[in-house]
Amino acid sequence: MKTLVNIFRLAGLFIDDGLFALALSVVVVLAAIVAAIAPAVPIAAGVVLLVGCLGVLLGNVTSTGTR
Amino acid sequence: MILTWTSAGPAVSAAFLSSLVEAVEALTIVLAVATVRGWRPAGLGALAGLATLALIVLALGALLDRVPLHALQLAIGVLLLLFGMRWLRKAILRAAGVIPLHDEELAFATGTAALREQAQHDTRLDWLAGLASYKAMLLEGLEVVFVVIAVGAGRGLLVPASIGALAACALVAAVGLALRRPLARVPENTLKFTVGVMLSSFGVFWTGEGLGVPWPGEDLAILGFATLFLIAAVGAVRLVRSPAVEPLP
Numbered sequence: 424m425k426t427l428v429n430i431f432r433l434a435g436l437f438i439d440d441g442l443f444a445l446a447l448s449v450v451v452v453l454a455a456i457v458a459a460i461a462p463a464v465p466i467a468a469g470v471v472l473l474v475g476c477l478g479v480l481l482g483n484v485t486s487t488g489t490r
Numbered sequence: 491m492i493l494t495w496t497s498a499g500p501a502v503s504a505a506f507l508s509s510l511v512e513a514v515e516a517l518t519i520v521l522a523v524a525t526v527r528g529w530r531p532a533g534l535g536a537l538a539g540l541a542t543l544a545l546i547v548l549a550l551g552a553l554l555d556r557v558p559l560h561a562l563q564l565a566i567g568v569l570l571l572l573f574g575m576r577w578l579r580k581a582i583l584r585a586a587g588v589i590p591l592h593d594e595e596l597a598f599a600t601g602t603a604a605l606r607e608q609a610q611h612d613t614r615l616d617w618l619a620g621l622a623s624y625k626a627m628l629l630e631g632l633e634v635v636f637v638v639i640a641v642g643a644g645r646g647l648l649v650p651a652s653i654g655a656l657a658a659c660a661l662v663a664a665v666g667l668a669l670r671r672p673l674a675r676v677p678e679n680t681l682k683f684t685v686g687v688m689l690s691s692f693g694v695f696w697t698g699e700g701l702g703v704p705w706p707g708e709d710l711a712i713l714g715f716a717t718l719f720l721i722a723a724v725g726a727v728r729l730v731r732s733p734a735v736e737p738l739p
Contacts, residue, residue, distance in 0.1 A: 443579060447571055451697060458701040469703035473694050473715065477722050480575060480582075480690075488588050488730025
């Protein structure tokens with residue numbers, strides 16, 4: 424039981440707000456898809472990644488703040 | 491591979507600042523144990539925690555050598571993104587007054603009170619005090635290990651990142667031993683804010699590298715990402731700041 428608790432605490436180092444972590448994961452997957460379908464424009468995946476992360480951060484913080 | 495300050499500097503700084511936060515948290519608990527039950531159980535527990543950490547670092551180090559570079563960069567980048575943006579999000583919400591600031595003084599008082607109560611029940615349970623110290627050192631130390639691996643692995647920056655982390659731990663230990671008080675005066679949220687910005691920037695950079703993105707300026711792109719994250723974070727604080735929170739001087 425304690426091991427399980429420690430595993431969850433370890434996971435908690437990376438995942439606090441489940442939706443926030445999920446949204447970040449979706450951004451990474453989208454960037455990977457863009458990198459796969461547009462290998463001629465590799466910077467496009469980077470733009471998706473950067474803009475996506477900033478968007479997720481701002482969206483999550485403002486929604487939490489106004490809740 | 492010759493290391494320059496341009497490549498090693500951000501890794502040292504990120505590892506130093508991240509580790510500073512974790513070391514302060516670990517030291518707070520160790521000091522609480524030491525104050526109530528003495529330095530012996532606190533010191534033994536902390537040393538046992540450090541020994542366990544050393545084993546984990548050795549195990550992870552061996553594994554890292556066998557992982558392909560791009561897969562490693564991608565895994566590290568995603569880990570850093572989750573880790574750093576989680577910190578940044580909390581730091582923004584704390585700075586905006588949406589959630590309360592973490593109070594090291596309160597953590598110290600809580601830990602001390604719990605151990606005093608325990609001491610009244612059984613004076614021979616020093617091993618429990620040592621265990622509290624052990625767990626604090628192990629769990630906070632694990633965060634430091636993840637930061638060092640995340641910041642340093644993949645491009646031969648493990649040594650600079652380790653130096654940054656060790657410097658932070660040594661600094662906090664020296665200050666803690668000298669003051670024998672919780673480091674409540676360290677502006678934790680400011681540290682977490684800065685660290686969150688840096689780790690998020692590293693996360694975007696490494697994830698992109700793992701996906702084969704040729705970042706303009708290579709490593710210097712991290713500074714650009716940090717600037718963007720900082721602007722976004724400060725803007726977010728202003729946007730969601732509670733009216734009850736006084737503006738910072």
